[in-house]
């Protein structure tokens with residue numbers, strides 16, 4: 355089954371509503387930058403590359419929406435659209451990368467008619483989507499070469515087709531390994547509190563018929579200690595210039611455990627997720643989400659009323675714990691400033 359996380363359909367953007375998966379499979383429609391920003395904020399779409407693609411379409415939709423307005427209103431509306439999209443979520447750098455790319459395209463055709471600008475922006479959004487799938491496949495092939503036949507590989511959160519335009523980053527590595535004829539089995543961390551592992555990774559692997567076992571996050575150490583995990587592959591939301599990796603909360607814990615048990619810890623990372631403007635992980639903004647996600651589920655609260663709750667959505671794994679960054683340009687072993695810089699040469 356081909357998972358189309360985002361698709362252009364009847365002059366609008368459609369996105370799978372990931373909040374209700376796997377209980378229900380439904381597309382929601384988007385017509386403006388503002389509604390796309392709300393879709394990103396509320397996690398209809400999530401995962402760093404998918405957020406970037408959604409933002410690019412948000413810009414194109416806003417241009418289509420405003421194309422008949424006066425030049426002043428068009429410009430002011432577009433600027434607001436960019437701002438609203440940029441404020442939707444803070445950690446995944448792909449969002450800002452995509453917005454910057456769309457702004458550059460707009461500036462490049464600013465003298466054309468608004469209708470032409472809108473069409474050019476839409477073409478760029480289509481290209482960002484198609485490019486993301488191509489990149490994931492290249493990254494998948496590079497990562498698959500690292501995995502031995504019969505490997506038991508742990509992943510955290512969802513870095514799959516649902517987190518991208520298709521194929522996935524970490525799960526793309528698993529798909530490519532299977533495509534290359536390797537047998538693999540996946541251990542999926544449930545990923546508290548939003549349960550991307552239980553709901554999304556498990557669902558994707560089951561659809562794909564790739565053997566998958568679900569565990570709660572606190573079981574990973576036990577399985578590693580018993581020799582039941584051979585490798586870890588995760589995705590990332592932002593990699594700093596020195597190789598520090600921000601990813602879903604709990605990733606750091608997995609990386610420390612992997613080091614303790616001599617298990618390779620790989621990060622699947624398209625170049626669009628590397629932020630050369632940020633020197634180290636301590637400068638990566640970490641989203642703090644609603645305490646409701648930790649307190650319970652929907653209306654049911656299992657936490658004691660009155661207790662103080664924290665909900666940082668991401669953590670930073672220091673580069674020294676990363677065995678290798680798997681990119682579309684190859685694998686950077688023991689990533690550091692030099693190794694990362696070379697990727698952009």
Ligand code: MRU
Pocket residue numbers: 400401402403446510511512513514517518522523524550588589590591601602603667
């Ligand atoms: O809060 P989310 O679900 O957007 O977090 C997603 C992750 O942390 C993913 O691992 C990351 O974006 C990589 S996706 C290819």
